[in-house]
Amino acid sequence: MTTNRAPNRLLDEFARLVTDAAGAAQGVRREMETAVRAQGERLLNQLDVVQREEFDAVRDMAMKARAENEALKKRVSELEAKLAGSQGAE
Numbered sequence: 631m632t633t634n635r636a637p638n639r640l641l642d643e644f645a646r647l648v649t650d651a652a653g654a655a656q657g658v659r660r661e662m663e664t665a666v667r668a669q670g671e672r673l674l675n676q677l678d679v680v681q682r683e684e685f686d687a688v689r690d691m692a693m694k695a696r697a698e699n700e701a702l703k704k705r706v707s708e709l710e711a712k713l714a715g716s717q718g719a720e
Contacts, residue, residue, distance in 0.1 A: 680688075
């Protein structure tokens with residue numbers, strides 16, 4: 631039975647080694663992801679890229695301004711037509 635215990639102990643040690651290696655690999659992966667994310671954020675900050683929230687806010691303001699502009703165009707056209715009609719009646 632002593633021969634049976636030695637391979638089991640060897641397998642247990644090997645399994646522990648593989649488990650430790652897998653844990654270390656996950657740690658390295660997390661560190662790499664963090665480093666890549668930080669480098670990406672630094673690059674975007676250097677490029678002066680607009681954040682999504684700011685872009686959405688400006689887009690909404692532009693859409694509102696465009697709608698107001700269209701309404702004013704329509705009002706001016708109506709007033710011009712009214713003015714032309716009153717001048718023709720004189």
